[in-house]
Amino acid sequence: MVAVKRSNCFHKHGHHVKCQTSNNPFMIIFACIQIVLSQIPNFHKLSWLSILAAVMSFTYASIGLGLSIAKAASGGEHVRTSLTGVQVGVDVSGSEKVWRTFQAIGDIAFAYAYSTDTIKASPPENKSMKRASGVGVTTTTLFYVLCGIVGYAAFGNDAPGNFLTGFGFYEPFWLIDFANVCIAVHLIGAYQVFAQPLFGFVERLCAGHYPDNKFITREHAIDVPFCGVYYLNFFRLVWRTAYVIVTAVLAMIFPFFNDFLGLIGAGSFWPLTVYFPIEMHIAQAKIPKYSFRWVCLKILSWVCLIISLIAAAGSVEGLIQSLKTYKPFQTRNEE
Template identity: 45%
Template sequence: MAILQYPLEQENSLRDDDGRPRRTGTLWSCVAHIITAVIGSGVLSLAWSTAQLGWIGGPLSLLFFAIVTYVSGFLLSDCYRSPDPVTGTRNYSYMDAVRLNLGKTHTWFCGLLQYLSLFGTGTAYVITTSASMRAIQKSNCYHKRGHEAPCSYSETLYMLLFGAVQIVMSQIPDLHNMAWLSVIAAIMSFAYSFVGFGLGFAKVLENGRIKGSISGVPATDTANKLWLAFEALGDIAFAYPYSIILLEIQDTLKSPPSENKTMKKASMIAIFVTTFFYLCCGCFGYAAFGNSTPGNLLTGFGFYEPYWLIDFANACIVLHLVGGYQIYSQPIYAFVESWSTKKFPRSGLVNNFYTFKIPCFRPLKINFFRLGYRTAYVASTTAIAVLFPYFNQVLGVLGALNFWPLGIYFPVEMYFVQRKVGRWTRNWIVLRTFSFGCLMITVMGLIGSVVGLINAKFS
């Protein structure tokens, strides 16, 4: 086995005029990245969320968050270049755009929330994947031993297995090199969304009626009902926005046409597709099970048969989240790598790559610093997931934390700066009102989800 050494700047010889890896992304690779990022573990909680909000509040909330997500993406896509959205200087990440438009204080606040949300999403994906792997084992057990059998299995082993897989996958250099993984993940997301929709539809036909009510699942008292409704809003908020990685995805696009034009079109396509699936899964899941709707549509065992189809859907979830985890982790990897290269420009550990030539295989390129910190990152998300394996509550907290500050506040504020929107003009009043309304939803979702998380941990 031969070993070759070369510096970091030689890792990719194909560079654009700004020295970064050549951008080859298209409309459809962008759609694949967005769908991989958006249709994740959140889709599985939407039937439960619809059940808490009822037949009016549930569907309207799904449509509301879809519209808000598109508006957020529309505003943020113009921030990729500044000061002009077509000819200005590129902002390679969300933090770069905030730094240029809003200053240092906002940048620190943005960075804290963004990386906390990215880390939390990775943790949520570990929880979801382990639940799906465990559901496959339980499904086979119920099929063989009956639906009342005590088929109980620990999730910890599956979390560790998923973490081991992600340690390997984390060595993918960056988003520019993982379009193939996003395509596979997007296909998987369509597959299990179709299965969830199909099983819900079949269950409604089997029941011969549509279950559920206008007010949703009843609770023991008004306060508990409010907490559950707020938690449901947090879950829906988690299922939609992808603002924290929008500019990173946009940075993969080639031009012409201009990157913001392609991103707006891709956002419209992706959000339309995801909203269709969300409405189908959320509404048909609630219609099928009514007040008994499980927290996770495919792992809560509202469905037992056909067991092989349940197994297939959960396997698709696992494969999808392998890619989804990387989509949300790559911005953190890029930040740490960029900072380390600037901080230690002469460090061989940080900057040198080593090529291992193994017979019968493609050359393997390893940077030991990258290997170490990415492994530590994956291990930390896995450890947190083991400590807090509460699906709906974790999604609600993350959704609430991410929704207003990163999805609404910063895009609106940067729009004001770039477009030079004056105070008390019509646009200023409309967007300020829009931002305040979304802030109230974030507060409600966060309160409900934190209450739910505390109750789940200590009950």
């Protein structure tokens, strides 16, 4: 959202202008949208959200990939590239490169931090889940690899963290604006995808502990014109609103996107995507202990744990370095 405003500023006044724009008003707007969306019960049943998110992802990834290909093919300016990336002693120090590599692993882990259906199901559902997961992971990997390779070919060692919001491209500004709007729409839905399971968990936990508390359990029917009946729960209203406000304030205090992305990825990848699915599969398939298959699965789990710990260390180091030069609620516009 900030990138759209800055893009229009660059187009109007030139690329040499700083075009400083505060992130905070846009974070507040984002939070207000999330407060409204968070009050929708059974949000996960809105199938159109998944379709919209998929379309948005495909659109902005394709635009970024297309612009990178065009920039790399034009050969307008020489970019420094090498097989091992940024050069120690030129771009970064040796320790910085190690920490950045660890952080990058966390970013990749975040992209693949999802839980698949490991519960025994009927053959049609089981086959559908396997097919959907296979297509999803293959498509995702294809886009990530292409964006990474072609993006590096286009920008070299000076590649921005995000070549759409980091202004690797300035023109055509309208296309970049459209891509960033797609990102914003996608992230509005993505916030709910991550938050709704937590909302549901806390509400079920509280309802179980305090079943007679009317503030927690009572649903008030409200007739909304043209929309039907909406059931208002005051606990849901207060708890979800407070959660969104707290996350918005934290985002304004610590707007370090890549560092937090890597940290979240490192924290969620091993338990949700590796450990629990493997343990569930071992129990479900009744794999004998210390058998070849059991040992291989355990080795895979431990290797992924080590990767997650390494990624977490890199992300924490990145946050520490960022905090050394950052003041709370201060805008960081990076080109």
